[in-house]
Amino acid sequence: MQRNGLQKCLALLLLLCMALSFSACSRSPYDLSPKGETRTVVDCLGREVKVPVEIKRVSCLYASTSHMMAMLDKGDLIISAADGVRRDALMLTKYPEIAKTSNPYNEGAINIEELAKLEPDVVLMKRDVYERESEREKLEKMKVPYLVVDYYTIDELKTAITVMGNLFEEQEKAEEYLKYMDDTFVYVTERVKDIPEDEIIHAYHSLNQATVTDIERSFVAEIFKIANVGNVAVEAGLYDGTKNTQVTLEEIYNWDPDVILCNEYLVTDYIKTQPRWASLRAVLEDRVYTLPIGATRWCHHGSMEPQMGALYLAQLIYPDRFEDLDLPLLVHDYYLKYFNLDFDDETVEKILTGRGMRETAADFVYE
Numbered sequence: 001m002q003r004n005g006l007q008k009c010l011a012l013l014l015l016l017c018m019a020l021s022f023s024a025c026s027r028s029p030y031d032l033s034p035k036g037e038t039r040t041v042v043d044c045l046g047r048e049v050k051v052p053v054e055i056k057r058v059s060c061l062y063a064s065t066s067h068m069m070a071m072l073d074k075g076d077l078i079i080s081a082a083d084g085v086r087r088d089a090l091m092l093t094k095y096p097e098i099a100k101t102s103n104p105y106n107e108g109a110i111n112i113e114e115l116a117k118l119e120p121d122v123v124l125m126k127r128d129v130y131e132r133e134s135e136r137e138k139l140e141k142m143k144v145p146y147l148v149v150d151y152y153t154i155d156e157l158k159t160a161i162t163v164m165g166n167l168f169e170e171q172e173k174a175e176e177y178l179k180y181m182d183d184t185f186v187y188v189t190e191r192v193k194d195i196p197e198d199e200i201i202h203a204y205h206s207l208n209q210a211t212v213t214d215i216e217r218s219f220v221a222e223i224f225k226i227a228n229v230g231n232v233a234v235e236a237g238l239y240d241g242t243k244n245t246q247v248t249l250e251e252i253y254n255w256d257p258d259v260i261l262c263n264e265y266l267v268t269d270y271i272k273t274q275p276r277w278a279s280l281r282a283v284l285e286d287r288v289y290t291l292p293i294g295a296t297r298w299c300h301h302g303s304m305e306p307q308m309g310a311l312y313l314a315q316l317i318y319p320d321r322f323e324d325l326d327l328p329l330l331v332h333d334y335y336l337k338y339f340n341l342d343f344d345d346e347t348v349e350k351i352l353t354g355r356g357m358r359e360t361a362a363d364f365v366y367e
Contacts, residue, residue, distance in 0.1 A: 030116040033143035041167050043147035044160050045127070051145045051167065052121050059120035060085070061105040061129065065149050067295045067304050068161060070094055071177060071338055072170040079118050080104055087359035089350075090295050094341060105129070112138045122167070126150045154222050154306055161304070177338055184307035185226055188314045191321045192228040201317045202230035204257035204282070207244050207300065210267050210367045211252070214238075215245050219301040226306075227313035232257045244301070249276060257282050259317065263297050265290040265355045270366045289316065290354035294331070295339060297358075308334070312352075328352065 038050040056077060060066045063082040069075050075095040080102050085091050091098055104115040105125075115123070123146035129135050130148045139146045149164060151157040158178055165174025205214050205224070213233040214220045224231040232255035238245050260282040262268040268290040271277045282288055291312070292298045298309035308331075315322035328348045335341045335351075343351070350356040 030112070030142045030144075032116065032119065034121070034145060041147065042163065044150055044156065044163055045130070045148045047148065049145050049147055051147075055121045055168065057119060057121045059104065059115060059118055059123045061110070061123060061125040062149065064151075064160070064296065064302050064304050065124040065164070066091065066098070068149075068164045069168070070295060071304070072164060072168050072173050073340065074168045074170070079120060080115070083361070084358065087361070088295075089357045090335075090339070090341065094339065108132075110135050110138050112142065115144075116142060120144060122147065124149050151219070152301070153219060157219075157304060157306065180334075180338070181307040184311055188226055188307075188310045189228075192314050192318055195228055195318065195321075200228060200230050201258045202232050202235070202255075203259040203261050203317070204232050204252055204255060205299065206260065206262040206264075206267050206271070208264050208267070209365060210262075210271055210277075211247050211249060212244050213247055218244070219303075219306070220244075220299055220309075223299055223306050223309045224313065226310040227317065229313050229317050253280065256280070258287065260288040261299070261313075262288065262290050263300055263354075264360065265353070266360060267366060268354075292331075292352050293354045293357040294335065294351045297354075 034050060034052045037053045039053055040048050041051050042048055057079045058069065058074075058077045059080040060069070060078055060082065061080075063085050066075065066078055066081045066085045069078060070091060075091070075098070078095065078098060078101065081091075081098050082105070083103055086099055086101065086103070102114060102118070104111045104118065108129075110129070123139060123144055125139075125146055125148055127148055127150040147163065147167065149160050151160045158181070161174050161178055162171075165171045203224070205220065207213060207220075214224075214231055215238045216234050218234075221231055221234045224234070232252075233245075233247060236251070236255065238247070258281070260271060260280070262271065268288055271288050272283060272286075277283050292308070294305060294308065296303040296305050298305050298312055303309060311330075312327070315325055315327060328345065331348050331351060332343055335343055
């Protein structure tokens with residue numbers, strides 16, 4: 001009888017150990033939940049997230065969040081950044097230590113071990129990462145506070161900047177930047193709104209590759225619209241549900257743009273020198289330009305500076321409407337005021353020509 005009782009106890013103890021072992025295996029070994037006092041911040045998806053009252057370590061899984069932190073003077077809190085940010089001259093000028101940070105997000109997946117080693121107080125991420133259940137579950141198991149800070153339109157960008165202002169309790173700086181953005185849009189719109197239909201210039205916009213361009217209802221399409229510059233790809237009705245799309249050189253010849261605008265100076269040089277592109281009117285007339293790169297690429301869907309993109313486009317295409325504008329001086333004052341960077345004339349020239357502000361990725365392709 002005693003023997004049977006002992007056997008039952010041993011069996012129960014074994015079952016309990018197995019259950020505890022299974023439970024431990026199913027849990028994440030990392031617990032990065034806030035240990036002290038917290039407050040609630042709402043992210044771009046309307047999620048209420050409890051974050052530490054004092055934020056000291058931020059993992060940026062999305063490049064634009066790093067740029068916004070620089071504008072808010074919080075870049076010193078960045079402990080991980082996207083590859084492009086670590087090649088960015090402006091960011092490295094203000095925060096040289098960013099070059100030494102790691103990037104725990106590569107090829108669409110979060111390296112959970114690497115992220116855990118960083119011990120972030122907050123993680124900032126894109127919408128499409130959140131929408132992948134496998135990636136979302138990694139963060140949930142770590143119990144780390146994470147915010148979705150992302151945007152596909154200019155209005156969503158404004159929301160994102162507001163979210164970041166709230167997160168770092170820098171609401172005044174965020175509001176001041178947003179006012180400057182709106183004021184610049186108004187300024188540009190007033191200067192170009194009465195251009196006759198037959199005098200509107202139509203451009204082809206190359207993103208980071210020669211034959212990748214914009215689509216309807218995209219962030220960049222909004223920038224072109226504000227500047228009253230026709231976008232030949234958008235006018236053709238291209239839309240495939242993403243931010244950009246691949247086109248053919250034949251399509252570009254059919255559109256025959258007045259101007260070609262490139263986000264990457266290597267693409268500008270490529271288009272100007274490749275025989276296949278040589279017969280395009282914009283190439284023949286030497287109207288192929290590289291768009292500026294400052295804190296971000298001014299005319300890119302990940303930019304936090306669409307107002308600068310619209311301003312640059314409008315004065316480039318319609319210079320007679322901006323004869324009183326000293327653009328280099330405006331650019332100097334803009335970065336001094338909003339990023340606390342006092343650039344010399346040479347650096348301002350690099351920004352406006354899009355050359356020397358960002359190291360090109362090693363795996364860059366032209367088309």
